[in-house]
Amino acid sequence: MKAWRRMVAAGGLLAAGWTGASAAEESFDRLEELLTFSGQRTQWRARLSGTVDAEVYAMPRPVPGLIDSASGTLFSPRLSVFLDAQFGPATYLFAQARADRGFDPTDRGGEIRLDEVALRFRPWGGGVTVQAGKFATIVGNWAVRHGSWSNPFITAPAAYEVPTGIWDTDAIRSPNTLLQWSHLRPGLNAATLAAEKSLRVPIIWGPAYSSGVAVAGGFGPWRYAVEAKAGSLASRPDAWLHAREQRHHPTGAARIGYHPNPTWNLGLSASAGSYLREWAPGIPAGYSRGDYEQRVLAVDFAFARRHWQVWAEGFASRFTIPRVGDADVFSYYVEAKYKFGPRLSWAWRWNQQTYGDIVDRTGTRVRWGRDLWRIDAAPCWRFTPHTQFKVQYSYQRGDFDRGPEQHIGAAQFTVRF
Amino acid sequence: MKAWLAALLFAGASGAGLAAATVEGRVALPKTRTTPVVNQRYEIVAKSGVLSTNPPVAVVYLEGDFPAPAAGSVVQLQQKDLAFVPSLLPVQVGTRVEFPNLDDTYHNIFSFSPPKRFDLGRYRSDDRPVPSQVFDVPGLVTLRCDIHEHMRALILVLATPHFAVTDAAGNFRLTGLPAGRYKLKAWVDSRTTHERPVELAAGGILRVEFP
Structure with a gap:
């Protein structure tokens, strides 16, 4: 009953804080106190927080990235609720639940998911941390800022959202199959493009919240983390919980980071694991899912100083395919953000993705995907410490199905509580 | 004479x-306020711990x-162990407040409060000069950190010594x-x-x- 009252009061304060300006600040602070719980002598403490997002997209058709919409405009609301709980100095639990129109924006109905839940503890009380559950990958540095409040952009970098020609639902049997799935054949109609898009996977699917175990620590300026998880970096959200699928073919990843001071953060990551679903048909006799592996080598860079922040990541991904060989794709981005003051910030990002060659049926070397580059610009205005409005414009150029260039617009209003 | x-x-x-x-x-x-909880979801290599009440x-x-204050009055409000120290600081109008960062991580202090709106950006403990602001309008200023959402402090700017x-x-x-x-x-x-x-x-x- 007491919790109910807190929730009702929290709803009232959220509504009040939404509208006011200086009164809003106070309302949200009171809301935070209402949603923070602690035990005797503060040995355990928990806090509920979250974001409410309202996003609008204006896109060419077929819609780019992992967005799934029959129309060129899309409204995508989202409620994200976070739980952070600390039990003494060595144990930390966190969870994230979302109510929205799909993990990636879609025009379908609503759904509620538990995207993250993980327990982190320091078994020896020192610098080694163990984490188990369903959580973002340790690879790279984008996962740290992928939430709508901290992400300077509305969409993810290209490596995280541009589908390649790889399907995880079916084994590739020949080079021509891969070329077909990569949509390199001409004359495909919109219905086929849309239907097949949902079968394709990117190099790394968003923050890759797959389930597993991670161990991390540091010594001096060096940081390390290793993880064994249920899905490869390319695996889709449906596969992230299915530990059974990957029991015999878990994905392993490691990152070594150099963090000499708060200004610089450099990292080198590697990951390897099967990208096929357990039930994927078409695996030739004599092969197994373990022979269809995604291997990724990634570098990441971050710089921050006063009002500047710069990040960059590069991914070299290799999909090993029996009877086809290795299909390589390279993707990188550089993004920068500048804060003009407490209210206005502006971010720019350059993305590029290029594909390697495979040998087709006739023995000719052919590129197995469509190269692209994209530039994103996103100003963000913070009305209060709890509300912000972002606009993003993206210009994308490549060998697309409907012409060489695409313009994508998006707007996002976020309330943080 | x-x-x-x-x-x-x-x-x-x-x-x-x-x-x-x-x-x-x-x-x-x-009564005593609830102790804040530190969000460390994506900092797997982090010092967790119980913050002091x-x-x-x-x-x-x-x-x-x-009378108006003597010029050049300077006080400090520190960032230490992911908290502002002190969390409530009264100052006389015209006082310069320095914000030294004593942690080995970045902080980004900002304020949306009408008496003083500013954003200091990210700076390290060895940065000199220590970033500061002059508080020249009476009123209440709420300080926050753009990186650590649990951090909060108040500066009460007063027209009295x-x-x-x-x-x-x-x-x-x-x-x-x-x-x-x-x-x-x-x-x-x-x-x-x-x-x-x-x-x-x-x-x-x-x-x-x-x-």
């Missing part, structure tokens, strides 16, 4: 100093017509006050400021209890 006047002024000033009034008492404080305190100050922060039990003592009639105020939080008219006698000690 000038020497005479100077001697008279000095005598008056030292007489006022000797006969300065004192106000002491107690402010009833709200920040007990509520109040600021007691004397309101009246006082006579103020004191209570201890955790609410006790306060203001000394060196000039005799006369004033308003004694106790700022408890942004919604609660108690007020009491007081008449201070030279050399006297007045006891005031705020509910």
